[in-house]
Amino acid sequence: MVSTSYVGDCDRQQLLTDAEAGALACAPPPHGLAAVSWFASTDGETVLTLAQWDSAPTHEAYLRGGGYAAPLAGPPGFRLHRSLAQEDESRVPGCLITAAFDVDGPERQRHLADSLIAVQPADGGHPGAVSAHFLLSHDGTRVLLYTEWTGIEAHQEAAEAGDHDKVHALMSGTPGVRLTHGGRYRLHRTLSL
16 A cells, blocks of 8 residues: 655654554454555655555455555555666665556557657666565555665756656656656655554
8 A cells, every 4th residue: 555645844754654563563463464664755745655465355355444644545556567777786785766547448558658768778777776666556456666876966867868758758648647746755764564
């Protein structure tokens, strides 16, 4: 489950993260919840939360049982379509970049994700790029792309060099696909369960 909360400033980013992590730490974790990570936007305005479940059925059982606690519930659910990373990659990402899209159905989901994957450089691209992950919503209406970088500077350097031009052209020029939002985040906290 991926959710974004607008909080307004850095202090509230900390308060939200601490409150949600504290609530999870005070009780036995829901069955099937593997980990929760909180990412603070670099502009201080939002928190992106990634709750990883063992499977869609375990998350659905949680919801049916009345589990609606943030950050574990938020629709829609996503499944990993594909990841791009070197097998021996061991660097810890210092920056997370997201791009979210509304799409006209499952065919557009797969088309967009596969097209974006096809234009990625075979050599891994910029040395600061750690990985890219393509997630498709269960309901067929959204695609979430998140890329991990060694730091904000590496991502900015790649953008200024034009490394993202083909990707941006696909994002804006594919029929049935609309960019809804994106962001730049730093990992703030992770809770493994």
